[in-house]
Amino acid sequence: MEIEVCPLSELPPGSSRVIDAGPEGIGVYNCDGEVFAIEDRCTHDDGKLCEGDWEPETCQVICPRHGARFDVRTGRALTLPAYIPVDTYAARVRDDGVVVVDLPG
Numbered sequence: 001m002e003i004e005v006c007p008l009s010e011l012p013p014g015s016s017r018v019i020d021a022g023p024e025g026i027g028v029y030n031c032d033g034e035v036f037a038i039e040d041r042c043t044h045d046d047g048k049l050c051e052g053d054w055e056p057e058t059c060q061v062i063c064p065r066h067g068a069r070f071d072v073r074t075g076r077a078l079t080l081p082a083y084i085p086v087d088t089y090a091a092r093v094r095d096d097g098v099v100v101v102d103l104p105g
C-alpha cells in the first residue's frame, strides 16, 4: 500500500516529518537528497523515536527518551541502550514529485 507523504519540495534535504501511518506512525527523512522512512517507535522502550532530534549530516535519529541513536537509512541501532534495529519502510519520490512510503500488505 502506497502512502503519500508530501511533495518533495516540502521535505527538502535536512528536514523530516512524522506521518500517521503504520502501527506506530512513521518518520520520513530527507537525508542529503535521499528519502528514508522508519517506524516511530524506539526498540529500547517504545519511545516516540521520531519526535526526537536527528542529525542530517550523519543520517542519525536520537531517541528523546534515553538517547539511543539509529541510522535512518538502515534502522540499525548505533548506541545503547538500544541494540535492536527499528523497522524501516521503502520510501521514494514518485514521478510526479510526491514522496511516498510503501507499506507492506
Ligand code: FES
Pocket (backbone or CB within 6 Å): 042, 043, 044, 045, 046, 047, 063, 064, 065, 066, 067, 068, 081, 082
Ligand atoms: S526508549 Fe529510546 S532509548 Fe530508551
